[in-house]
Amino acid sequence: xxxxxxxxxxxxxxxxxxxxxxxxxxGLGVMLVIMEAAWLKTxxxxxxxxxxxxxxxxxxxxxxxxxTGIVMEFEFGTNWATYxxxxxxxxxxALAAEGIFAFFLESGFLAVLLFGWDKVGRKMHFFSTCxxxxxxxxxxxxIVVANSWMQTPAGYxxxxxxxxxxxxxxxxxxxxxxxxxxxxLFHTIxxxxxxxxxxxxxxxxxxxxxxxxxxxxxxxxxxxxxxxLIASLLQxxxxxxxxxxxxxxxxxxxxxxxxxYDTSSNAPLTAIGxxxxxxxxxxxxxxxxxxxxxxxxxxxxxxTGLHDFPPQxxxxxxxxxxxxxxxxxxxxxTILISALACFxxxxxxxxxxxxxxxxLVFSVLGPQIAxxxxxxxxxxxxxxxxxxxxxxTPEGLSKVVQANIVLxxxxxxxxxxxxxxxxxxxxxxxxxxxxxxxxxxIPSGKLALPDELTEHKKP
Amino acid sequence: MxxxxxxxxxxxxxxxxxxxxxxxxxxxxxxxxxLFTKKDEERRVLLNSIGPVWDGNExxxxxxxxxxxxxxxxxxxxxxxxxxxxxxxxxAALIFRAVAIEFRSKQPMKWWRQMWDISFxxxxxxxxxxxxxxxxNLAWGIPIDANGEFAGTFLGLLRPxxxxxxxxxxALFMMHGxxxxxxxxxxxxxxxxxxxxxxxxxxxxxxxxxxxxxxxxYVPHITARVHDNPWLFSLVLANMLSIANIPREFHRxxxxxxxxxxxxxMISLMALFAIDQYPNMVFSWxxxxxxxxxxxxxxxxxxxxxxxxxxxxxxxxxxAYTVCIYWIFRGKVKIDRMSY
Numbered sequence: 001x002x003x004x005x006x007x008x009x010x011x012x013x014x015x016x017x018x019x020x021x022x023x024x025x026x027g028l029g030v031m032l033v034i035m036e037a038a039w040l041k042t043x044x045x046x047x048x049x050x051x052x053x054x055x056x057x058x059x060x061x062x063x064x065x066x067x068t069g070i071v072m073e074f075e076f077g078t079n080w081a082t083y084x085x086x087x088x089x090x091x092x093x094a095l096a097a098e099g100i101f102a103f104f105l106e107s108g109f110l111a112v113l114l115f116g117w118d119k120v121g122r123k124m125h126f127f128s129t130c131x132x133x134x135x136x137x138x139x140x141x142x143i144v145v146a147n148s149w150m151q152t153p154a155g156y157x158x159x160x161x162x163x164x165x166x167x168x169x170x171x172x173x174x175x176x177x178x179x180x181x182x183x184x185l186f187h188t189i190x191x192x193x194x195x196x197x198x199x200x201x202x203x204x205x206x207x208x209x210x211x212x213x214x215x216x217x218x219x220x221x222x223x224x225x226x227x228x229l230i231a232s233l234l235q236x237x238x239x240x241x242x243x244x245x246x247x248x249x250x251x252x253x254x255x256x257x258x259x260x261y262d263t264s265s266n267a268p269l270t271a272i273g274x275x276x277x278x279x280x281x282x283x284x285x286x287x288x289x290x291x292x293x294x295x296x297x298x299x300x301x302x303x304t305g306l307h308d309f310p311p312q313x314x315x316x317x318x319x320x321x322x323x324x325x326x327x328x329x330x331x332x333x334t335i336l337i338s339a340l341a342c343f344x345x346x347x348x349x350x351x352x353x354x355x356x357x358x359x360l361v362f363s364v365l366g367p368q369i370a371x372x373x374x375x376x377x378x379x380x381x382x383x384x385x386x387x388x389x390x391x392x393t394p395e396g397l398s399k400v401v402q403a404n405i406v407l408x409x410x411x412x413x414x415x416x417x418x419x420x421x422x423x424x425x426x427x428x429x430x431x432x433x434x435x436x437x438x439x440x441x442i443p444s445g446k447l448a449l450p451d452e453l454t455e456h457k458k459p
Numbered sequence: 460m461x462x463x464x465x466x467x468x469x470x471x472x473x474x475x476x477x478x479x480x481x482x483x484x485x486x487x488x489x490x491x492x493x494l495f496t497k498k499d500e501e502r503r504v505l506l507n508s509i510g511p512v513w514d515g516n517e518x519x520x521x522x523x524x525x526x527x528x529x530x531x532x533x534x535x536x537x538x539x540x541x542x543x544x545x546x547x548x549x550x551a552a553l554i555f556r557a558v559a560i561e562f563r564s565k566q567p568m569k570w571w572r573q574m575w576d577i578s579f580x581x582x583x584x585x586x587x588x589x590x591x592x593x594x595x596n597l598a599w600g601i602p603i604d605a606n607g608e609f610a611g612t613f614l615g616l617l618r619p620x621x622x623x624x625x626x627x628x629x630a631l632f633m634m635h636g637x638x639x640x641x642x643x644x645x646x647x648x649x650x651x652x653x654x655x656x657x658x659x660x661x662x663x664x665x666x667x668x669x670x671x672x673x674x675x676x677y678v679p680h681i682t683a684r685v686h687d688n689p690w691l692f693s694l695v696l697a698n699m700l701s702i703a704n705i706p707r708e709f710h711r712x713x714x715x716x717x718x719x720x721x722x723x724x725m726i727s728l729m730a731l732f733a734i735d736q737y738p739n740m741v742f743s744w745x746x747x748x749x750x751x752x753x754x755x756x757x758x759x760x761x762x763x764x765x766x767x768x769x770x771x772x773x774x775x776x777x778x779a780y781t782v783c784i785y786w787i788f789r790g791k792v793k794i795d796r797m798s799y
Contacts, residue, residue: 063561066514067554073524074546077539081608084539088532089758093766096529099522100773107518108777108784111511117797119787159759163606166532168759398540400609409547416551420558427565439796 004394006406007079010413012379014071016372017417021065023371026140026189027196028058029133032113034223036126046219049440051129052117053216054200057431059114064424066107071413079406083386083396089168090156090175091146098142106135137189144185145176150387151378152249154178158390167390183245184378186238191374193231194334194367200224201341203432205360208351213435218351225345228338235331240294246381247295250388251304252313253381256320258282258291260305267291267303270325275318280306282321315383323377330370337363464763465753468530469737471770475526477729479519481635481722486513488636490556490583491629492655493576501648502576506560506799508643508792513560515781517553529766533607533756534740541601541609542593545616549589556582564799584629591628595621598732599678600744607751620673627666631728634659635721638705642714645791653709656717660705671695680742681735691734698727 001009032051039047073095076084084092112120112128120128155174156167169175201224207217247254254260259275259282260267269291273284289299296303306314337359344350351357382388386396486509496502509516528535539546559579563572599620602610637656644652675682685691701724708717736742740756743749757763 060561063514063558066517067557070517070521070524070553071550073521073528074539074550077528077535078543078546079540081536081540084528084536085532088528088535089762092525092527092529092532092535092758093762093769096522096525096766097769097773099518099525100769100777103518103521104515104773104777104781107515108780111515111784112787115511115797116787118795169762169765172765398536398543399606400540401543405543405613408544412547412551416554420554423558423562427562430565437796 001403001407003401003403003406004397006403006410007397007401008393010406010410011075011079012376013410013417014068014075014413015375017421018065018068018072019371019375020368021061021068022136022139023188023192023195023367024061024199025058025065025196026133026136026192027194027367028054028061028199029129029136029196030193031196031200031224031227032058032129033126033133034227036129038223040122040126044219045441046215049216049436050220050223052440053436055113057199057428059110060424060427060431062106062110064420068417068420078409079398079401080386080396081398081400083391086166086391086396087150087387089166090149090153093169093172093175094142094146094149098139098146102135102139102142104135106132106139109135140188140192141185144188145178145181147378148181148184149175149178151184151382152178152180153387153390167387179249180242180245183238183242187235187242187374190231190235190238191367191371193227194235195371197224197228197231198334198364198367201228201338202361202364205357206432207435209354209357209361216436221350222345225338225341228334229342232331232335232338236335239328239331244295247303250381252306252309253315253320254295255304255306255309256315256317256381257324257377258303259317259321260291260303261307263302263305263308265292265300265302267295269294270321272325272329275321277318312384315381320377320381323373323380327370327373327377330366330373334363334366334370337366464760464767465757466738467767468526468757468763469733469740469753471767472523472526472530473729473733475519475523477726479516479523480632480725480729482516482519483513484587484632484725485509485636485639486516487556487583487587488632488634488659489640490579490636491587491633492636492640492652493580493583495655496648496651499572500794502572503564503794503799504644504648504792505640506563506579507794508640510560510799511788512785514557515784517557526766526770530758530763531740531751531753531756532758534751537603537607537609537751537756538593538597538741541611542596542616544613545589545593549586549593552582552585552589554582555579556586560799583632587629587632588625591625592616592621594628594732595624597741598624598674598681598735600680600742600747603741603743603746603749603751605746605749607749607756620677623666623670623673627663627670630659630663630666631725634663634705635718635725638714638718638721641709642718643792656709657706660702664702667698680747684735688734691731694727694731694734698724698731701727 032054035047035051035054038044039051076091109128109131112125113132116125116128153167155169155171155176155178157170158165159168160166200220204217204220204224207213208221243254243257246257258267258270259273261280266289268286268288270282271285271287273282273286275282292301292303293299295301306317341350341356341360344353344356384392386393489505489509493502493505496505524535555578559575559582563575563579566572596616596618599618601616604610634656637652637659640652641649641656675685701720704720705717708714708720738753739750740753741751743751758766
């Protein structure tokens with residue numbers, strides 16, 4: 001394989017693996033804030049136990065997220081040096097801002113969140129949890145700013161020619177609030193909340209099914225199902241907005257998402273199907289006029305097809321279509337599942353519906369699939385560009401790096417990441433099997449209130 | 460030397476990497492010493508001495524990398540693609556170091572802990588060594604062509620001088636880690652660490668002296684710089700005095716002052732390195748005219764200005780809460796049930 005293919009596989013694989021973890025950190029961060037707030041408000045020790053239990057899971061996902069995240073930051077320079085030179089003036093600032101505003105906040109207060117239980121008071125601990133959560137969200141902001149600029153560049157001009165041409169900032173706020181940034185940020189963050197909430201849902205549903213730690217599990221389910229439903233419904237709105245934005249800013253991408261070759265008014269939406277690239281058609285169940293309506297709020301609006309773009313400017317259609325529709329389906333499934341579960345929880349019959357609890361156990365995969373496929377759709381759909389309309393992907397490669405060297409690092413990191421994933425699953429499973437700690441029902445150290453301290457001393 | 464934006468960013472990038480060395484330096488040093496302790500209890504104390512802070516410390520490297528990307532994209536691109544395999548090894552080492560801390564205490568099995576102990580220690584030593592090798596190559600000069608691209612090979616980076624700087628860096632971090640350990644422990648482990656701190660000081664002084672000799676003999680552009688600016692010897696002197704002060708502070712029982720002395724030694728070394736390089740970021744050898752400087756590889760003045768505002772807002776806040784967090788975790792390490 002050539003250096004381009006290998007570099008693309010490596011970047012895709014390392015980012016996909018990395019992207020299992022940050023959404024979990026963001027989502028669990030929100031869950032931790034809610035759990036701890038509930039504990040501070042109600043003084044019910046089960047919330048304290050919950051916060052401590054999920055803190056440990058959070059630490060595990062965070063550590064792997066950090067470890068695999070540094071790889072991403074180095075990888076722009078190692079494999080995509082020409083790209084880095086071209087965009088450094090714009091793109092580098094976002095990465096540096098992420099370090100200064102997000103990572104320091106997150107990792108600094110993480111120390112208090114993880115190890116400060118007995119060292120600081122309740123309010124300081126809660127404040128730290130909020131800061132960790134905020135830091136995780138800031139990090140999403142800056143990385144989405146950077147990535148969105150690659151999708152819809154704005155606030156720059158090109159200086160120099162040929163090999164020395166590069167993008168330079170003309171308006172920083174236009175760079176930050178580039179046309180697709182807000183849509184994509186909300187979409188990413190809702191996806192992350194879903195990832196965190198559904199992890200809690202899955203583990204709690206398992207406990208209910210196995211009749212273990214039931215008080216803990218039921219209380220956890222109440223919180224996590226609420227967050228999941230809210231995030232899933234918001235995701236529906238955000239997804240619709242994002243798709244309209246794609247139609248406006250990156251029409252070739254939207255056409256590829258829907259496998260639309262000929263520009264048409266009354267364009268249909270495919271519910272389920274696949275693209276036959278050879279014959280340039282979509283095979284599957286289609287809803288007439290729906291794409292026109294969804295993209296432009298008008299059943300008769302014209303949607304641009306792929307034939308309006310020269311062949312060298314079209315993204316890979318079948319792959320874009322597959323990932324996009326996979327994401328939509330997984331996303332719809334999360335909405336359906338959380339709505340059903342909330343409905344039965346409201347009717348107070350959820351815990352008798354074992355089939356639904358089993359569905360909840362496996363629902364953890366829903367947001368993960370949606371998040372992964374969503375990123376693949378976004379990045380594959382941007383092709384053949386590395387920066388939309390400005391630089392093609394092959395042009396961004398490092399000039400001095402050879403295929404055999406990339407192959408070496410690819411093999412090394414495939415091995416490392418499989419190992420990490422295996423250990424992660426093993427430790428997570430171990431944590432789930434052991435369940436929450438009974439000692440955690442009694443806050444200790446400075447976190448304990450005076451009356452609890454005296455109660456604790458009673459035999 | 461003029462204080463334009465480029466120079467300010469040269470200094471700021473230097474500050475970030477010096478911050479990384481002073482902070483994650485002791486984490487890596489603790490890692491390098493980890494296998495010398497044999498008891499599980501002692502290993503846990505060492506791990507937990509860096510437990511709450513190591514990943515905040517690693518952020519200095521991430522932010523340093525980000526700042527380099529933003530302020531000097533050509534340097535970032537050339538060095539990272541040029542040092543490709545070395546940097547992937549560094550990443551692998553940092554990953555094993557990081558996850559070992561998190562994974563080790565999650566299971567009680569002996570083989571499990573042994574495995575992550577080795578991963579933690581080897582990862583730390585290899586990280587320090589590779590960082591040193593990278594610095595050594597930058598000091599010596601690397602082949603850069605007229606297009607600003609690296610024109611050497613991976614094996615070409617493993618020359619004697621960079622290797623020497625690599626070993627010196629390991630020694631420096633070991634010394635720094637041992638002193639940090641002295642500050643954070645008590646009892647038998649404390650005494651043991653104090654002994655190791657003294658040994659690593661000797662190890663470091665020998666390495667540093669050898670490196671200095673090699674630099675003066677074989678690295679003409681640095682020698683010329685020092686020759687033209689004799690005041691640079693004051694930095695060497697500051698470094699030696701800082702090192703000499705460490706045993707003195709131990710003797711007076713002021714372990715934290717010993718730690719600050721070690722930080723001062725690092726700052727003077729980094730300052731010396733930076734001034735020797737200025738205004739080059741990457742010295743091209745054997746074609747000095749192709750060097751990447753703070754002018755030919757920088758971002759636009761507008762971006763440097765924006766970044767300065769970002770740093771001006773962000774860095775003071777970061778320093779403020781970092782100090783608070785170190786304050787919360789001050790004192791000797793106590794193992795409790797949230798510990799690693």
